[in-house]
Amino acid sequence: MMPSDEGLLDRFVDWLPKNLVFKRVASWTLVPFWARWTPVKPLPGGPHPSFQHGDNVQCMMNLIMPLKIKSPIGRAEAALAIAQNKDAIYAGLNNVGTVHFARFVIVGDNICMFSVYDGDFTNYIRDFIATIGSVFNAVVELVEGGDDVIPCEEKVEAFIQWVHEHDLYQVPDTATDFLRDQEALNGDGAASGNDDLTLLPRKMVLQLRANANVSLGSGYRAYPGFSVAQVRKQLGIGW
Amino acid sequence: MFDLADLQGNILRGYRKPHVRYLILEIADRIAARRWLAASISGRDDGVPQITTGNWGAAKPDTCFNIGLTYEGLRALGTPSSSLEMFPNEFIEGMTARALKLGDVGPSAPETWPSPFDDPGRIHIIATIYAGDVRQLDQVQQRALDRNALTLLGTREGHNFRDDFVHFGYRDNIMQPRFEGVHDPQRHADGQPRAPLGTVLLGHPTNLEGLMWRVPQPAALGHNGTFNAFRVLKQDVVAFEEYLDQAASDLLAHPHVDELLSPGAEAKIGQVMSVEGRHGALREIVAANLCGRWRDGTPLALSADAPDPDVNRANFDYDRESRCPYGAHIRRCNPRGGQIVQRVANNSRRLVRRGMPYGPAYDPAKRDRDKPEPERGLLGNFIGASLGAQFEAMSCDWLNLSLQDPRITGSNDPIVGANDPKTSWFDLPLKSGCTIRLRGLPRLVWTRGGAYTFLPSLSAIRFLGSQMM
Numbered sequence: 001m002m003p004s005d006e007g008l009l010d011r012f013v014d015w016l017p018k019n020l021v022f023k024r025v026a027s028w029t030l031v032p033f034w035a036r037w038t039p040v041k042p043l044p045g046g047p048h049p050s051f052q053h054g055d056n057v058q059c060m061m062n063l064i065m066p067l068k069i070k071s072p073i074g075r076a077e078a079a080l081a082i083a084q085n086k087d088a089i090y091a092g093l094n095n096v097g098t099v100h101f102a103r104f105v106i107v108g109d110n111i112c113m114f115s116v117y118d119g120d121f122t123n124y125i126r127d128f129i130a131t132i133g134s135v136f137n138a139v140v141e142l143v144e145g146g147d148d149v150i151p152c153e154e155k156v157e158a159f160i161q162w163v164h165e166h167d168l169y170q171v172p173d174t175a176t177d178f179l180r181d182q183e184a185l186n187g188d189g190a191a192s193g194n195d196d197l198t199l200l201p202r203k204m205v206l207q208l209r210a211n212a213n214v215s216l217g218s219g220y221r222a223y224p225g226f227s228v229a230q231v232r233k234q235l236g237i238g239w
Numbered sequence: 240m241f242d243l244a245d246l247q248g249n250i251l252r253g254y255r256k257p258h259v260r261y262l263i264l265e266i267a268d269r270i271a272a273r274r275w276l277a278a279s280i281s282g283r284d285d286g287v288p289q290i291t292t293g294n295w296g297a298a299k300p301d302t303c304f305n306i307g308l309t310y311e312g313l314r315a316l317g318t319p320s321s322s323l324e325m326f327p328n329e330f331i332e333g334m335t336a337r338a339l340k341l342g343d344v345g346p347s348a349p350e351t352w353p354s355p356f357d358d359p360g361r362i363h364i365i366a367t368i369y370a371g372d373v374r375q376l377d378q379v380q381q382r383a384l385d386r387n388a389l390t391l392l393g394t395r396e397g398h399n400f401r402d403d404f405v406h407f408g409y410r411d412n413i414m415q416p417r418f419e420g421v422h423d424p425q426r427h428a429d430g431q432p433r434a435p436l437g438t439v440l441l442g443h444p445t446n447l448e449g450l451m452w453r454v455p456q457p458a459a460l461g462h463n464g465t466f467n468a469f470r471v472l473k474q475d476v477v478a479f480e481e482y483l484d485q486a487a488s489d490l491l492a493h494p495h496v497d498e499l500l501s502p503g504a505e506a507k508i509g510q511v512m513s514v515e516g517r518h519g520a521l522r523e524i525v526a527a528n529l530c531g532r533w534r535d536g537t538p539l540a541l542s543a544d545a546p547d548p549d550v551n552r553a554n555f556d557y558d559r560e561s562r563c564p565y566g567a568h569i570r571r572c573n574p575r576g577g578q579i580v581q582r583v584a585n586n587s588r589r590l591v592r593r594g595m596p597y598g599p600a601y602d603p604a605k606r607d608r609d610k611p612e613p614e615r616g617l618l619g620n621f622i623g624a625s626l627g628a629q630f631e632a633m634s635c636d637w638l639n640l641s642l643q644d645p646r647i648t649g650s651n652d653p654i655v656g657a658n659d660p661k662t663s664w665f666d667l668p669l670k671s672g673c674t675i676r677l678r679g680l681p682r683l684v685w686t687r688g689g690a691y692t693f694l695p696s697l698s699a700i701r702f703l704g705s706q707m708m
Binding site: 050053056057095096118119120123126129131153161226228230233234239 | 327328339340342344447448449450451452453579580581582583584587627628631632635636639640642644645646648649657
């Protein structure tokens with residue numbers, strides 16, 4: 001339909017989603033209704049599988065872990081746990097050799113661990129368990145559900161799985177890739193093709209309902225991907 | 240400790256039989272299949288072939304029989320879900336779901352695999368027969384096939400070449416891990432620490448200090464079990480030999496060729512390898528560098544200028560002076576004590592390898608350029624207590640991403656890697672410390688099938704075979 005052919009009703013329907021009151025009302029009414037009507041599974045976290053070298057270095061891990069004790073005391077415990085393990089963390093980075101950096105952040109009553117690593121996720125976590133498992137234990141002990149997977153040295157598989165489940169879904173940069181992820185999760189081979197990508201896709205709204213915390217994109221780099229050891233070698237600081 | 244009689248017989252030691260056949264089986268009936276499993280360890284020699292156990296000692300049986308179960312197979316037997324969910328993710332998902340980690344992409348992708356590997360959900364049991372001749376294979380197969388219990392989906396068959404040579408013309412079967420507490424007079428010192436039993440058996444200490452892999456419960460099911468990555472790997476010998484020709488011709492014209500092969504040095508290589516001239520010697524130098532061993536098995540780490548039949552082929556390490564390329568196949572698979580990025584991984588990703596070639600040996604004299612070459616390759620078993628921490632970690636990080644050394648990051652394994660001639664490269668080290676970069680390496684090995692299997696202990700077979708499970 002040409003824009004000039006739009007009637008009053010078409011223009012009203014197109015205007016509705018831009019209206020703040022409508023967005024509020026829809027969030028309370030329409031979204032829960034959709035969610036019941038067309039349930040959406042949360043998409044798994046971590047980088048998108050790829051065989052390209054460049055996609056497999058400088059990968060992001062974004063963990064958001066709700067603290068057991070949701071108070072300034074719980075947050076202080078988390079802050080102390082990191083500070084007390086600083087030396088072990090440096091030793092781990094040095095010995096595992098595939099981690100660019102790791103950051104710990106407290107947001108609300110969550111302790112967040114963000115890191116950038118090379119290669120396979122499970123190898124990264126497994127090598128860290130083997131090197132500084134005690135640090136993981138000290139942090140995860142403070143987190144909801146953490147007791148089931150520590151000591152991580154004795155529950156390697158369960159711990160890795162738990163971390164993977166806490167790793168944020170990385171929303172692709174294009175809406176079509178996002179929809180393909182969702183279809184792949186449901187085992188649908190063929191694209192449904194009935195989503196109007198000029199509007200806010202319903203599936204994206206529902207996914208963000210099921211998966212409230214996500215990473216937008218997979219990190220944006222100012223230069224092509226290099227491994228930790230490539231950077232260290234180039235800088236002449238040993239690897 | 241552990242009882243050798245509780246292990247399947249091909250885990251700690253290889254049988255070294257000249258013929259092997261794999262029966263790829265689907266469980267047709269749960270109750271009959273359990274009865275079949277129970278019969279395979281009954282000690283009666285008249286029906287179902289008896290599982291060969293680890294205590295075969297000096298009296299090696301004429302034929303050997305072993306089994307591996309896929310996750311789908313364990314399910315089909317009715318294994319309790321509380322046990323099933325204790326198996327590791329990679330095993331539950333199966334080999335086809337792990338394609339990207341294993342480099343099974345493009346022409347190696349599981350979607351291209353022929354029957355029966357095109358329908359992985361139906362592959363429940365992979366039974367293996369080792370024997371002295373094909374007639375024996377047939378006899379054991381006939382006894383193994385109980386049509387009420389099992390449907391034969393397909394077979395794969397391999398046979399040894401003389402002196403342990405394999406396709407591509409290398410001598411294989413030189414290295415296997417030596418295990419703590421296992422007496423194995425065939426294996427001598429190899430410059431590596433003995434591997435803890437947990438490298439290859441569930442329920443024992445692993446090589447990563449303090450780490451234990453989860454043992455599926457009940458203990459009778461998981462303890463002393465292990466996992467196997469069974470792979471059908473097609474090898475393109477023509478492409479390999481043509482690449483050696485091409486690389487040798489390019490090197491002849493290279494300004495630094497004399498540093499790679501000093502004038503006159505071709506005589507010594509020619510003498511051991513039965514090749515002629517500088518071109519022939521350069522072909523062997525390229526082949527040796529790609530693998531890390533001369534084709535007669537001499538490691539480059541011990542003898543980089545020419546093959547030496549007198550060196551100990553197993554006992555060496557990669558020190559800073561080593562002239563084995565960082566990207567050579569054997570150095571990637573097992574970096575021994577050499578410097579690598581993941582320092583905790585030096586000895587932790589080791590695997591037991593049991594493989595045999597399939598298809599006819601390549602004979603350039605008999606090659607008919609008008610006809611397609613017959614398919615040939617390797618039927619490989621890569622055995623370890625953790626598929627994720629050993630086989631997959633090696634395949635993903637070391638063979639294809641090459642994270643272990645920044646000097647090779649961005650290249651693939653020159654022999655088994657997913658190479659594309661447009662982008663592939665490999666550095667030949669020179670005595671001066673400089674390198675000559677080879678380019679245009681083609682893909683030489685394609686995956687044509689495979690499955691992750693669990694190799695149960697005898698106690699586990701008894702557990703799975705009981706009708707009370």
